[in-house]
Amino acid sequence: MKAGQLRIVFFLLVFSAAVQAQEPCATHLYSRAKLQTDAGQRLAINRAEEFIRQVQAAPGTNRLENGIIKIPVVFHNLYHTADQKITDAQVYAQLDMLNRAFRRRNADTVNTPAVFRPLAADCMIEFHLATSDPGRRYTNGIIRKYSPVLKWTMDDRMKKSAETGSDAWDPSKYLNIWVCNLEKFAGYSTLPGSDVSLDGIVLGLGALNPSYETIIHEAGHWLGLKHIWGDEYCGDDGVSDTPKQAAYTPGCPTTVRVTCGNGPAGDMYMNYMDFTAAACTNLFTHGQKQRMWASFAFGGPRHSLLESAGLDKPLIQESQPLDEGEPRWLEIRIFPNPVNSILYLDFSYDARWIGKRIYVTNVSGQQITSEVVTSKIHSLNVDKLRPGIYFLAANNDQGLSMRMKFVKL
Template sequence: MTVSRDEPVLRTRCATMPVHRRLLDTREGYATAAAEIENFTFHQCRRGRSRLDQVVRIPVVAHVVWREETENIGDEQVRSQLAVLNADFRCHNEDVAGVPEVWRPMAADAGVEFFLASTDPAGAPTTGITRTRTTVTAFTPEDDAVKAAATGGADPWPAQRYLNMWVCQLAGGVLGYAQFPGGPAATDGVVLLHSAFGTTGTAVAPFDGGRTCTHEVGHWLNLRHIWGDDGDGCGGDDLVADTPNQAGPNYGRPTWPRVTCDNGPDGDMFMNFMDYTDDAAMVMFTAGQVARMATTLAGPRSSLAVGARLTG
């Protein structure tokens, strides 16, 4: 999810959009479901229903899939990632103070928290972490093999009850990918490269701040890349009104302001979690992005937000 300009091999970092396009081409009903979700989101946001009336706590299961001993990350590394998610999604991360003053009022609390599941699908106690040894050297987004025991990965827990995270070795410079709401339950969740997961253990700079997972969970809650996925053009749309238009992703740690697409004087909001900057440079969601995530939890992911309602 984050790539330095000095490391072009990592520029394929987030593979969420290729997965989205694959499902559009191959999965019957996915295009219709995605369109219905966008229609629901548009109308709820237009009505000013922009937040949930309570904090939503989402149970997480981390499926650690490993071949080499170093890939079998420890429980502490998993817990460090959950701590980052909770700080970022509640806007409690200390580095949010670095947001330029012009955008500081836009930094928003999503009202979402995450915890490792304490009960498995059968009702038995669990740590919320599963461990699967595999013979697969590295997984790819093209086939979702990490998401099934039959193909060397780990089967998901029911997607209507848990956020599934698969942590593994990924090929091709990909740091992570997610599945947007509306896709098949059997592959729902996020996949993370073990060395871009959490803040300790195997996590390696500049992706050792846990922000790859923050970015991918943003996708899982229906956020798009901030530049609108139109390459380096200025015609893309992330479907959020309070994020400036920008010409493609930013990498590394840019200096503010960085002006593209005639978006001066303030330029790109490259410190947004849905850009491609290094972990240390991304620090915020906007109120518009929070509204979009809230409609997702009130709509297609409502089974994980039981009792929560949209409010103004």
């Protein structure tokens, strides 16, 4: 076969493997779609890319090299069922993992092959939970929000409160990380220069498994790193000290893999920007560090993060975490009202009420009857009630109570 044909066959192989198994990261697919469909985005992402390349090429102009970049982070956890709610401990573990990787403090750095060890870098970038929200109020940096959405896709709805997700905190000042039940992919990230309202990282719930390192890889993308194979056969990742390699590395190889004429050292499959199993990744290179730092240079797409007050002491202390209140779309609808015989209760947008007991009381507060909600549209027979005003009341496990009035004809 000719090289061109070989390449096509190779892509088909890689592609079919990718659709069958859960792919670890969808950033390249996500950004490719954006680049194809949105001319404004294409311009902005390409402009960011051009900026990064210029600063990379002139490292002397990078005045931020002495010191550590500290990035304020806010987690948005969208849950539908109780098991989709993440704990503070899980968030801390994710940040700890992230910081160990970016500061090259992992125990597994000893596994970096001798030939690549001189290239391995302490990236001097750290990620910390925000201590001040955009209004300089107290925050612990973790937002948890119920959503009627059971499964999320790569369409960014999780980033919009109006679509039952959670609005980003000013992405020029915070790294927003959404954790939700993402379908098919472990996670994806926007690239520097992306639409500001969508900027950030999305992680599926599976990505929080302590043996995965999705967050490290996606933070790399968010800071402008590309996949180490450049998303093409022997492609370019924009970094000079990562060897060219044919494609992503599945699993966890134990031997040198020579591709694209990169012998004798072979593929740097232990790089965080490969798809190698987490247990076998252990380095970012100096070139990658340079590329990430380039975004923070004056005029760069991530420069504004250096001016964030997100890690400062809050100006307004609140003893309670700020409660945004229950969104309107959670409202339970009852119909018809007034009612003759059957009153329908629509719980479509808030399944948390299913399995809970709902009480009917009269105006004097006396309980007339009660029933357990069994489905999203619950029908309540009120045929035998005398005409008058009644109330429906219930409490759910989340401490929410509901009270609604209806009129029996």
